[in-house]
Every structure is written in structure tokens, then in C-alpha cells.
Amino acid sequence: MEFSSKLLENAVYEISQLPGIGKRTALRLALHLLKQPEDQTSHLTGALLNLRNQIKFCSSCHNISDVALCEICSNPKRDETVVCVVEDIRDVMAIENTGQFRGLYHVLGGKISPMECVGPQDLTIASLVEKVKQGKINELIFALSSTMEGDTTNFYIFKQIEGFSVKTSTIARGIAVGDELEYADEVTLGRSILNRIPFESSMKMS
Numbered sequence: 605m606e607f608s609s610k611l612l613e614n615a616v617y618e619i620s621q622l623p624g625i626g627k628r629t630a631l632r633l634a635l636h637l638l639k640q641p642e643d644q645t646s647h648l649t650g651a652l653l654n655l656r657n658q659i660k661f662c663s664s665c666h667n668i669s670d671v672a673l674c675e676i677c678s679n680p681k682r683d684e685t686v687v688c689v690v691e692d693i694r695d696v697m698a699i700e701n702t703g704q705f706r707g708l709y710h711v712l713g714g715k716i717s718p719m720e721c722v723g724p725q726d727l728t729i730a731s732l733v734e735k736v737k738q739g740k741i742n743e744l745i746f747a748l749s750s751t752m753e754g755d756t757t758n759f760y761i762f763k764q765i766e767g768f769s770v771k772t773s774t775i776a777r778g779i780a781v782g783d784e785l786e787y788a789d790e791v792t793l794g795r796s797i798l799n800r801i802p803f804e805s806s807m808k809m810s
């Protein structure tokens with residue numbers, strides 16, 4: 605792509621670094637912004653900078669939060685003895701939307717993936733194991749997507765907490781293998797949380 609303006613070329617390059625955005629789309633977005641009032645660009649870049657500079661991670665569940673202890677963890681109506689293990693905030697949002705879960709979450713920040721050089725130490729597994737050791741959790745619900753990485757991560761955590769008095773379950777799969785949690789419809793996802801099955805029997809099935 606030949607540009608007559610270095611400024612435009614730089615903007616297009618930066619926008620095209622975002623996932624799913626090719627050079628053509630990036631050019632269309634850059635030209636769109638140029639047609640809009642200058643304010644709109646300031647609001648966009650301001651929101652992104654604030655997100656980047658001010659974002660916090662909940663000290664307990666590691667979910668993205670504006671405050672040190674997130675709204676879910678600090679809500680006295682939630683059942684802190686039941687913890688749902690998820691990959692990231694999109695899963696928290698999906699499960700919250702079902703309205704079927706009143707426990708807390710633990711956000712791992714990813715899945716174990718040797719291909720992408722993500723090991724257990726890159727995730728918040730140690731802090732989850734620590735919570736289990738403290739004996740405050742009665743049940744851990746694994747709600748990672750049923751990919752090989754998800755299964756590996758579940759199994760790794762399961763091994764780490766074996767021997768502690770905690771029940772482990774996994775969300776029932778109305779969800780096809782390989783489907784990401786965030787795309788499951790609310791009714792199916794809600795039902796799969798209510799109909800969760802013991803983790804050990806899920807291992808025998810696969």
C-alpha cells in the first residue's frame with residue numbers, strides 16, 4: 605500500500621496491529637476519524653490511555669477492575685465458598701449474564717499452552733492453590749473452554765489441589781468441544797453451570 609502521507613501511513617500501521625484488522629480496514633477507520641470532529645479522536649485515544657494507565661486487577665480474583673477489590677469479590681451477598689475458575693474477564697461477563705451463579709471467580713489470565721510458551725507460572729494458579737490451602741473454598745468449578753489447553757489447565761490445577769478438602773466440578777457441556785465460553789448462549793451456559801458434574805467423572809468421559 606503506497607501512502608502519500610507518512611502521518612496517515614503511521615496511523616494505519618498502528619491500527620492494523622489490532623487483531624482482526626487488516627491494512628484496508630485500518631485505512632478506512634483512519635479516514636473515518638479524519639472526517640469526524642477532532643474531539644472524537646481525543647475521546648478514543650483518551651479512553652484507551654486511561655484504560656492502559658489506570659486499570660487494576662482485583663487483588664483476590666485477578667479480574668480486571670477499577671478498584672483494588674472488585675465489585676463481585678466485595679459483594680457480601682456472594683457465596684465465597686464456591687469459586688468458578690475461568691480464563692479471562694469475557695468468561696466472567698458471560699457467566700454473570702446468565703444470572704445463575706452466586707459464587708466468586710478466579711481469573712487465571714490464560715490457559716497453559718506449551719505452543720504459546722504459557723506455563724503455570726504465567727497464570728494466577730499459585731494464588732488459587734493458596735486460597736484452597738487456606739480452606740475457605742468448598743467447591744471449585746472449572747469453566748475453561750474444552751480445548752486441549754483448557755483440559756491441560758484443569759488437570760494441572762486438579763493435581764495441585766488434590767488432597768485438600770475441596771470439591772471439584774466442571775460445567776456440563778451443552779457446549780460443543782472447542783467452543784469458547786464467551787460465545788455460548790446464556791440459557792445453555794446457565795444450565796451447564798447448574799448441571800455441573802464432578803471433575804473426576806468428566807475425566808473418565810474424555
Ligand SMILES: [Zn+2]
Pocket residue numbers: 662663664665666667673674675676677678
Ligand atoms: Zn475480585
